[in-house]
Amino acid sequence: MSNKKFSRRSLLTGATAAVGGVAAFAGPWKHNRAYAQASDKPIRIGITSDASGQYANSGASDRRGMLMAIDEANAKGGVLGRKIEFQHLDTETTAATGSRVAERLITREECGFLVGAVSSGVANAISQVAQRYGVIYLNTNSSSPTESGQNCHRVKFVWDGNGTNFAKAAVKNSIDAYGKKWMLLTNDYGWGHDTAAATKKLLDQYGGEVVEEILVPQGTRDFSAALLKIQQANPDVVAAAVGGDDQVAMRQQVAQLGMGSKPAWINNQQDWPDVYGLPVDNLFGVFGTTWYYGLDLPGVKEFVERYQAAYPDTAMRVPGNVFYNGYMATRELLAAIERADSTNNIAVIKQLEGHKMSAESRMQHHDAWIDPDTHQVQQTVYLATANTEMGDNKDDMFKVLTQSAPEEVRDEGAAAACKLESYDETPSFDA
């Protein structure tokens, strides 16, 4: 038996060496991670969508879009001959959970790519973690202008239109049509504030006036005080930036009061899962969207059929904008890996930056591209209202009023605010 004893110093030195050794191979902070080199190893995608909280319903739709893209890729033999696997963790519509989930998906589940978000706060939290590890992150559905502005990152790509895009499409026309006296009803968090700021700026530009802004905390279920206040102020237009379950409650209460037509309501963006199945009188006002299943464009019908074949049991019989963004983002990520002929994150980022997508492939009216300066997809923005003549087809809820080309609604503010990290500052690895 040896008499040799472990000193505290030797124990510490040994432990440090052991941790360092493990980190050298497994540490995601290290450049050129080694664990994923084998070509038969599946490509693992971490799905960071909400399954609970304010955006649970939209999160489910977002997730279905991603899964359909993954299933289609696997049916064609995978990407680079590798199967695509996914791991989903609930981000709970909470930024802190988003950070924790991202950390876990990267470090423990060994996901080389992250996809998914509806809440901008959650997306921002995820992207900070992703940037630290160099993991490409697709923000599929959150719409705060800051996501491609001051909170942009080299690894993050933003697929939805943002508050400024939709405001640009709506504000000038609405001042002309309804009047200059506007009231803002704003969800009291990042997306709401950023969208309201974009609306105010455009109102200044086009001669409108903000009489008051009502901040609505997240989780608000009773809007009666705000609606009384709107009546007392008697504005021409109410510009609402209220999302998720809050918006559903607001819509029901506005409809109950019969306030849907006066004042005029401009909803910055209307996510399909938030209104699907609601009575048509709840769908008042004008609102923005990036896609609608009723667009008379090539490929839309087949896309809807694929959705219905993939999800025959879902209560939502047709896909909406949230599903569409989840699908398109994932499909384009996998296509970028194919084009890069590599899962190296920097190579894939370079394939995504500036990538042009034809109108036909995206089933929109105009070609789209990924802005290399902000990483936001520049795309067609539609304004729509309730389809009061839907007839027997209860799914045909929207009537598309206008469509704006991407260059008409580009968010220059985001481009000025966005400072992407350099490639050298971004950790590099093969997923």
Add this chain to the structure above:
Amino acid sequence: MYSLIPHIVNGLTLGLLFALIALGFTLIVGVMEVINLAHGAFFALGAYFALATIGGSWFAGTEFGIWWSSLSPGARYASGLIFGPLCAAGAGMILELCLRPTYGKAPLYGLLLTFGAALVIEELIRLVWGTGEQSLSVPQAINGAFLMGGLIFSKYKFYAAAFSILAIFLVWLFLEKTPYGAIIKAGSHDSEMVRALGFDLGKLRLAVFAFGAALAGLAGVIMAPIWGLRPHIGIDVVIPAFLIIVVGGVGSFWGAVAAAMLVGLAVGITGAYAAAWSMLSMYILLILVVGFRARGLFGRKSALEN
């Protein structure tokens, strides 16, 4: 400056709705000394069963379904108002039976069990009714709006507030004027003495849990047309209900009602003048009340503590 009066009226109606939400919760905490975190799930369950009853979706296509859909919306709504809470009561009874092994143990066991039950019920709702938003329709007579003082108010909200007053009155009548109520109150004060006097404590607890769950279900049916209906709506309910019984004093019936009115006024008035603080206002109220009076507004020291 906006007139304050409409906002006070709005706050009072909101308070009555909060009182309806908190009634079942306070009853169960008072008698069982169990913080029932599944209260929100019973709320949702009541609303969903009412939805199925009113819409007749479960027997669509059958002869009974055709007859059912020929009934007036008012009759179907009234059926939903009865059947929804009854189903919630049934679920409450099942949960009470599951809770029995936790009696006499640390409160954490009951807390965890009811929390788990809430998750299970929420998931069952997702499986049966789907994840999407649902709309619970109400008869035309209580739908729409009316003008008062030049402002538009919701008819349904005033109907809901009036219904809450009726429910509060009936529950009070039951507790104060019937022998069953006397037993329940005695049980909340000293359950061991109730057992010693020969009453079956098991049945009492089962009945109280069913009653509390039915009240939660009733609140769900009433609130769904205002808040909307989705599987996780129960989460919106538990925190205000818990806060109200703490402010009012645990186990105090009128304490819960008074606290609910205060919370309604706080939320309604801050909603008008400092909307960003409207949700926070109820927590500030909690801090103020508990800071000055730890037992809540109407909470009394138990005789057993002397």
